[in-house]
Amino acid sequence: MEVQRRNSRMLTTTEVAHLLHVHPNTVRHWANKGLLPVYRLGIRGDRRFKWEEVENFIKSNGHKSQ
Incomplete structure (x- = not known):
């Protein structure tokens, strides 16, 4: 259950x-260059990122996360 919640979370x-x-x-x-998928939410257009896509970005670009 926790893994599913984490994967569906927007950062x-x-x-x-x-x-x-x-x-x-x-x-x-x-995000502006299209290297990291971004979603704009609400009237202000706040940026949000899907956990799963950030994780893929980390793996494909060799970034180390905490």
Whole structure:
């Protein structure tokens, strides 16, 4: 159950940056370039990232997460 909840969770830009040990602007840059899939939510267009896709990004780009 916990694995399913974690996989379906949407992460914020700050959370992704923390996982990848980079600045949030770097995450935004990667998303803008299409390197990391991003979803825009709500009227403000807040960025959210799917845990599963961030995990795939980490594996395919050799980034180390916590």
